[in-house]
Amino acid sequence: MKNLEVVVSPALLPYYKVKGKTVVIIDILRATSSICVAFKNGVEKMLPVLSPEECILFKEFDFIVAAEKDAVKVDGFDLGNSPFEFDNPLLAGKSIALATTNGTKAVKYAIENNADKIIIGSFLNFDVLCNYLVNDENDLILLCAGWKNRYNLEDTLFAGAVVNEIEQHYFSDCDSALSAKLLYETNKNNLEELVRKSSHANRFKLLHLNTDDVSFCLQFNKAPVLPILEGNYFRI
Numbered sequence: 001m002k003n004l005e006v007v008v009s010p011a012l013l014p015y016y017k018v019k020g021k022t023v024v025i026i027d028i029l030r031a032t033s034s035i036c037v038a039f040k041n042g043v044e045k046m047l048p049v050l051s052p053e054e055c056i057l058f059k060e061f062d063f064i065v066a067a068e069k070d071a072v073k074v075d076g077f078d079l080g081n082s083p084f085e086f087d088n089p090l091l092a093g094k095s096i097a098l099a100t101t102n103g104t105k106a107v108k109y110a111i112e113n114n115a116d117k118i119i120i121g122s123f124l125n126f127d128v129l130c131n132y133l134v135n136d137e138n139d140l141i142l143l144c145a146g147w148k149n150r151y152n153l154e155d156t157l158f159a160g161a162v163v164n165e166i167e168q169h170y171f172s173d174c175d176s177a178l179s180a181k182l183l184y185e186t187n188k189n190n191l192e193e194l195v196r197k198s199s200h201a202n203r204f205k206l207l208h209l210n211t212d213d214v215s216f217c218l219q220f221n222k223a224p225v226l227p228i229l230e231g232n233y234f235r236i
Contacts, residue, residue, distance in 0.1 A: 003139040004170035006177040010109040011149035018113035022138040024121040027145035028154040031103025032122040036223035037083040042092030045233040048104035058097035067099040084211045102145040124223035130165045153198040160184030
């Protein structure tokens, strides 16, 4: 039977066998949520990059450039990292280069550790993702982007939701998968209340965001797409 593991920080990924496995990137607040929204609106491809300095170079190649650092849009970029910025039909057919504090770095970690497939996961594409994973033949790693290589609540909560949904199709003796599942099961009826207590949600509060990204990113199945890395780009 195929195996399932949850990795609660990208910094821990080198301690796992990744080669040949499917890795789901989880950055609920906000990169993976925003990527799903972008593809729902018809974006052609998205290029994950490590830094704003690298990202801005792609503006010369007709990419829309999007960058966020410490939850704030970087000056001089077309977009930041709020899903509301990507919820725009004018993005249809466009190519986007994206650099974020945590999410795109998690993608790079998965690439460097020789993952077979790299897939974007969020509450917004929950059913599509889980249906794919049930039928996937690979062992699975749910990789939480966390916050600067540290544990965060919302990514692990989502990993637990996925474990709860697909566990009958996988074997797991992974304590972090069990912990994530128990976190979700205990809080599944009050997800938003719990996430609003998290450090990242409090960071948004201090920044006085004009949009309620927390509430938006916790909606199930509002962007039913499945971005998968093909070469250097995410596509659907």
